[in-house]
Amino acid sequence: MSVLNDRNILLIISGGIAAYKSLELIRLLRHEGAHVRAVLTAGGAQFITPLSVSSLTGQKTYTELWCLTDETEMGHIRLSRESDLIVIAPASADLMAKMAHGLANDLASTTLLASDKPILIAPAMNPQMWNHAATQSNLQILRKRGILQVGPEPGDMACGETGWGRMSEPRQILESIERYFKPKALSGFSALVTSGPTFEPLDPVRFLGNRSSGKQGHAIAEALYEAGASVTLVCGPVNLPDPQGVRCVHVQTATEMLEACESSLPVDIFIAAAAVSDWRPVQEKAQKIKKSSSTPDALRLVENPDILKTVATKKKNRPKIVVGFAAETENLEKNAKAKLKNKRCDWLLANTVGPDDQGTEKTFGSETNQVLFLSADGPEIWPRSEKKDIARMLVQKLTSALASPNKKGRKKS
Numbered sequence: 314m315s316v317l318n319d320r321n322i323l324l325i326i327s328g329g330i331a332a333y334k335s336l337e338l339i340r341l342l343r344h345e346g347a348h349v350r351a352v353l354t355a356g357g358a359q360f361i362t363p364l365s366v367s368s369l370t371g372q373k374t375y376t377e378l379w380c381l382t383d384e385t386e387m388g389h390i391r392l393s394r395e396s397d398l399i400v401i402a403p404a405s406a407d408l409m410a411k412m413a414h415g416l417a418n419d420l421a422s423t424t425l426l427a428s429d430k431p432i433l434i435a436p437a438m439n440p441q442m443w444n445h446a447a448t449q450s451n452l453q454i455l456r457k458r459g460i461l462q463v464g465p466e467p468g469d470m471a472c473g474e475t476g477w478g479r480m481s482e483p484r485q486i487l488e489s490i491e492r493y494f495k496p497k498a499l500s501g502f503s504a505l506v507t508s509g510p511t512f513e514p515l516d517p518v519r520f521l522g523n524r525s526s527g528k529q530g531h532a533i534a535e536a537l538y539e540a541g542a543s544v545t546l547v548c549g550p551v552n553l554p555d556p557q558g559v560r561c562v563h564v565q566t567a568t569e570m571l572e573a574c575e576s577s578l579p580v581d582i583f584i585a586a587a588a589v590s591d592w593r594p595v596q597e598k599a600q601k602i603k604k605s606s607s608t609p610d611a612l613r614l615v616e617n618p619d620i621l622k623t624v625a626t627k628k629k630n631r632p633k634i635v636v637g638f639a640a641e642t643e644n645l646e647k648n649a650k651a652k653l654k655n656k657r658c659d660w661l662l663a664n665t666v667g668p669d670d671q672g673t674e675k676t677f678g679s680e681t682n683q684v685l686f687l688s689a690d691g692p693e694i695w696p697r698s699e700k701k702d703i704a705r706m707l708v709q710k711l712t713s714a715l716a717s718p719n720k721k722g723r724k725k726s
């Protein structure tokens with residue numbers, strides 16, 4: 314039976330030529346057994362009519378906020394509550410802006426503000442509008458709230474321009490909806506991931522940091538979310554967008570990272586992918602250090618807390634599985650084995666960092682990674698793969714270990 318059978322979908326159709334594709338989306342949803350109720354905004358009604366929408370949903374199409382009969386039959390509060398998922402297709406720049414800032418001046422925006430249901434947006438707009446800083450910052454706000462997104466896609470636009478802004482095809486939107494409803498391997502499990510470098514300030518303008526990009530940690534958070542886990546990502550300063558559907562806590566220093574991790578416990582899974590600075594300056598200088606000042610004092614260092622070891626050795630609230638990383642420039646296996654033991658983690662993913670023969674960095678910032686996976690069952694070499702695929706391989710291991718806890722591969726202590 315389809316995962317959409319008997320599901321209630323509220324489809325909000327806002328203004329844009331892509332509104333015509335939503336008619337096909339309704340047909341596909343109903344074919345899978347979903348019940349579709351539709352709200353058509355004033356903009357949407359410039360492109361398709363309530364009659365064509367109702368002909369396909371088999372239900373009244375809602376258009377007005379201030380309508381006496383709608384409020385007695387089905388007001389915006391009921392509309393917002395009686396669905397399993399709200400799909401906005403097309404999602405215009407205007408509606409995204411209203412959602413981001415909590416405006417409620419028509420039926421669609423008021424329904425969305427009154428809703429506690431999950432929301433999937435399928436944006437569609439001119440490429441300039443999509444790339445505009447305002448739209449991108451609204452998108453970040455919506456993503457932080459856990460709003461799901463499909464598209465837009467690149468291509469030729471109805472307005473004659475080319476770029477990112479085409480609404481995804483109805484079948485792709487349908488697949489995203491189905492993915493949302495599919496039972497997932499890590500549903501009901503919680504995960505905490507650290508990612509990126511830490512920056513330890515020396516003075517207001519300088520810091521001690523490293524070259525970690527956060528790509529691997531972010532990919533792991535994303536893959537855990539896709540597998541159904543509820544994910545918190547504690548990330549250092551990175552140049553990456555927050556992954557969709559993940560609670561993100563942004564930090565700068567190792568001390569802040571530890572605090573954020575401690576307050577996110579208990580969790581089932583802890584993955585320490587961050588490249589945490591082992592040391593920090595004894596004291597951050599209030600003013601920029603002058604060239605003439607004595608360097609030894611300014612650069613005196615103190616050891617940072619080991620976040621991985623702190624979490625892995627907890628008596629109370631120790632996660633069921635603790636995974637560490639090891640970035641090494643030499644003696645990969647020997648150093649990694651020592652770290653697995655010393656940090657008391659269950660698994661360790663080790664990789665070599667530093668320049669290859671051509672002088673290109675092997676791991677930090679790269680799209681790919683080669684991993685030596687260590688557990689009590691011994692080492693496994695994972696072939697060089699996209700960081701996203703490494704993340705999925707790790708999630709598969711987690712899934713099978715959590716399904717049969719005795720297969721965790723951790724030595725009994």
Ligand code: C5P
Pocket residue numbers: 507567585586587588589590591617618619620621622636637638639640652
């Ligand atoms: O000791 P090293 O930094 O090589 O260990 C790497 C592993 O330990 C990584 O998983 C990293 O996230 C974690 N770590 C940590 N806190 C530190 C140092 C490293 O969690 N202060």
